[in-house]
Amino acid sequence: AAGVGEAAGVRPASRSRLTDELAAAANVPVVVDAVARSYRIESTRRTGWPATRWLVRFRPDPLRRLNLRSSSPSQLNRTSLPAAGAPERARTDAAVREFADAASAGAPGPWRAVIRGAAREGREALPDALDQAIAGTDLMASRKSWWWGVFNVVQWLALLTVLGGLGWLGVLAGLAYLQMPVPEVPKVEGWPIPTVMIAGGVVLGIFLALTGKFIGAGAARARAARARKRLRAAVGEVARDFVVEPVDVEVSRLASFNAALKAAGGK
Incomplete structure (x- = not known):
């Protein structure tokens, strides 16, 4: 009876x-921040003033x-994130210990240790x-936003318009310098x-550059949120394989042991 305890x-x-x-x-928060900053940089490069x-x-x-940045993440890839130091390992150990304490609460002493x-x-x-889980997560880093193309085309049209105006004025200035007849400029x-x-x-x-920055900031936050969700899911799988399932196995063994004791006591 002393061994019985759930x-x-x-x-x-x-x-x-x-x-x-x-x-x-x-360092998932570091990666999420990098996703947002990378998107903002790419957005400016594609929609800014040419x-x-x-x-x-x-x-x-x-x-x-x-x-x-790879468009085809592989489970064999490694990140260039800082290696886990003493603070990170201490945080990991504390998290695992807290989880194990919560899962083993109520169990007899020997089983708690197991x-x-x-x-x-x-x-x-x-x-x-x-x-490795972070390296294998698709962060959608190479995915282009549809509005980049629209802004890019209009930006080039705006630049060509400026160049056309400058060229027009340049021709008029050249004609005047050469003392040739200068046609009247439409107004x-x-x-x-x-x-x-x-x-x-x-x-x-x-206007397009400023608008692009505003839209890009919002889109960067949205992409970072999606990346955070995917990274958390990847970390959750690692937690399941390395911590949760081993604990679950021992909890199930304790439940089976208790069931066997109760069955034996009822005979």
């Missing part, structure tokens, strides 16, 4: 907390620096498994059309 088992809340803690220890967008090329891609031991069996392999509401073309193209380009 363990609390794996609860959704404790499993969710384990996943959250492992995700934090595995005359200046080339400057964005000098800004390093955060995802590429982490070796997470359940806790099962939770710790894979702790040495956890950091590498988590890194719109009293403004010379070349001037309107230059001003309109510049204003449109600036």
Whole structure:
């Protein structure tokens, strides 16, 4: 009878907390931030003012620096995230210990030790498994947004309009310099059309660039949220394989042991 006692088992809340803690220890927030920044950089490169967008090329891609830019993630890939140090390992150990304590609550002393031991069996392999899970997660880094193409076309049209206006004024200035007849310049509401073309193209380009930044910021947050969800799911699978299932096995063994004791006592 002394050995009879039911363990609390794996609860959704404790499993969710384990996943959250492992995700934090595995630098998932760093990856999510890199996803957002990478999208904003790519968005500016594709929708910014064509005359200046080339400057964005000098800004390093955060995802590429982490070796997470591949369009075909593989479970064999590794990230370039900082290796797990003492703080990360301590956080991982604490999360596993807290999960095991919650799952073994109510079990007899020897069984509590067995359940806790099962939770710790894979702790040495956890950091590498988590890194590999992150590397194998599709972060949609190479996926293009449809609105980039629209903004890009209009931006080039705006730039060509500016260049057309400048070219027109250049021809007129050249004719005047050569003392040749200068044709009358058409006007719109009293403004010379070349001037309107230059001003309109510049204003449109600036407006599109600012609008693109605003839309890009919102889209970056949405993509980061999707990446966070996928990464959390990947971390959850690692937690299941290395911690949850071994604990579940021992909890089930305790339940079977208790059932056998009760059956024997009833005879």
